[in-house]
Amino acid sequence: MGKGSLICIEGLDKSGKTTQSRLLVEALNSRGFNAIYTSEPSDGEVGKFIERYVLKRRRRIPVSIEALLFAADRIDHFERKIKPMLNEGKIVVSDRYVYSSLAYQGAAGLDISWIIEINRMVPKPDLAIYLDVPVEVVMERIMKKHGRSVMETFETQSRVREIYLSLVKRGDLLPVDGNRPIEEVSLDIQRIVFNKLKLLEAE
Secondary structure: OOOOOOEEEEOOOOHHHHHHHHHHHHHHHOOOHHHHHHHHHHHHOOHHHHHHHHHHOOOOOOOHHHHHHHHHHHHHHHHHHHHHHOOOOOOEEEEHHHHHHHHHHHHHHOOOHHHHHOOOOOOOOOOEEEEEEEEEHHHHHHHHOOOOOOOOHHHHHHHHHOOOOHHHOOOOEEEOOOOOOOHHHHHHHHHHHHHHHHHHHHO
């Protein structure tokens, strides 16, 4: 029993976040850690509402409402799922977290400081990694799938990437080149995470 760790993997749509998050959980568990995968939008009631009534709409809802819904889901996700696992000493790997709101709703014109304020009820992660993949590459992947969310356009993804890179520059996110073979990216992420966990254990 003891304090767990919260790690989040961020990136554009179809950047490989889900694959890399799951591979990280497998690697951590194989090393003897107790790691759990989770994602946002969550599987809670607010998260299901977002999936159905926000992401699958043809037109985007007012971005302020969108940001509030994502913040509400994040608070529910943390209190209901993440916090209990952290209290059990587990390592929680979240496929998206607060930085997604900063990037996606920020790209739609919302004040970043306001987005930070409405997400103040959830803590910062112990480690946040950004998978950087060119917009042209993710759009090729998006075009191949059946159905797109309202945020999966070239213009939106381009603005989102700019904000993510500004968060990297600010030191909030650690960048990893995601435009490489899956195994190479996974090994880079594992190296970063295991080094971070050693630092946390030493504190």
